[in-house]
Amino acid sequence: MAKLRQFYLKHQAFFLYMIFGFLGSVVNIVSYWLLAHFFRLPYILANSIAWVLGLLFSFFTNKSLVFKSRYSDSRAFFKEFLSFLLSRIFSFFVDNLTMFIGISLLHLPSIWAKIIDQLIVGLLNYGTSVLVFQKDKRKMRAALDRSRRRFQQKKR
16 A cells, blocks of 8 residues: 555656546537537637637646646746647647547547547647646656666566
8 A cells, every 4th residue: 555655646746637637628528519519619619719728727727736836926927827838839739630630531520529639639738738837857857767767676
């Protein structure tokens, strides 16, 4: 049990990201469904608005709950938000491209295209979130190096 707890504490940010990443995907999927099916917006517009709503949810949960990045002042907050936004711009295009391929080319039901889309984009977004909120990259790199050394020692 102690080893399980130690494992969780070591990878806590990843586990929290999985939980809040899943919730962010739920926000995105439900927003998309409401906008596309209830309000009958074109699917790319509905997807783009859902992306913005998911982005806002993800920013605040990742900042505060996952990576525990504290607010220092408004300038630092906006700099971090801008970095987060810029890191997610690529995922916006991947998101819409995936939806286009899924719906227009493969003729999938839009909700299935959206679920597949969120799996792809979720993996992409984890990497960019780590870069934005883990300011001290040397600490992260050192932790990875220590983990590799421990793993290699256990293999012997």
